[in-house]
């Protein structure tokens with residue numbers, strides 16, 4: 001849809017979606033934005049996905065300093081670059097990553113930029129590399145969710161957080177690669193490395209879960225069994241390639257998955273909710289030698305209980321997946337290519353669009369299970 005190649009005007013103010021207090025409506029208001037400093041860029045946002053992790057910042061399940069500008073899944077156009085920036089120039093379309101890799105730490109160096117120590121150890125969380133913020137109002141400074149804060153007309157981010165794409169890229173679709181698509185597809189292709197012909201179970205058919213389904217289809221999984229309690233989401237799952245669906249409000253999900261796999265269990269089970277009980281269920285769905293992958297983010301004080309003997313007896317594995325174990329600068333562009341060649345669904349993920357001022361409506365729709373992905377579009 002977008003072929004924006006003109007360089008936007010330099011703003012002094014930006015309209016942004018801000019969390020001041022937990023569990024209160026998001027405040028949309030104008031704040032001041034600084035120009036980008038050394039190694040930073042100013043992005044004029046085109047689209048921002050509305051992800052469950054944004055809601056987790058509002059509720060405090062994911063704890064962040066406040067006030068904070070929401071949003072971590074987006075795409076836009078470079079409006080201005082700070083000193084020393086060479087990888088992009090004004091007018092370049094870009095996708096944003098929700099982990100800003102430093103490129104030098106022991107994780108980045110061995111090809112795990114999704115685990116960048118500088119990003120996850122950032123103090124305070126939500127500030128840029130130099131520990132300061134670019135958004136202000138009077139005396140107050142504002143943090144940026146995941147050091148991007150895509151729910152703002154303009155965002156100042158590190159050069160390392162933007163991935164340039166070609167001028168003809170539909171940025172409203174590409175925005176989704178910033179979180180949900182890479183997290184879901186990557187969990188299958190990178191974290192678990194699912195082999196063709198494997199049987200897979202997926203618990204949770206939300207925006208990320210459906211991308212786990214897409215990943216399973218891409219690698220040629222045999223049975224793709226999707227578990228949820230919302231019939232609408234199970235219907236979406238079938239549309240995205242699920243071979244079987246299980247309504248866990250009506251039947252026992254573990255028993256049903258065993259029944260569908262000749263009582264053996266699946267080779268891979270993905271938990272995409274972040275609930276201790278469904279994580280345990282994912283583990284109990286495994287056949288011997290199977291791997292359960294935790295994608296969903298549980299509250300930090302939540303614990304799981306699994307019989308310890310089941311790990312050696314049957315060589316079962318339980319692993320976590322963050323950002324689909326992505327090497328963002330490679331994998332996000334590959335996902336875009338899979339979309340361009342018709343192998344990855346992005347259009348179908350977007351079920352409703354909103355203006356930034358409608359952001360609270362977008363979260364209400366999310367809580368009601370209305371959307372696969374709601375997307376905020378900017379002017």
Ligand SMILES: [Zn+2]
Nearest residue numbers: 051053179180
């Ligand atoms: Zn997200």
Ligand SMILES: [Zn+2]
Nearest residue numbers: 102105108116
């Ligand atoms: Zn790093």
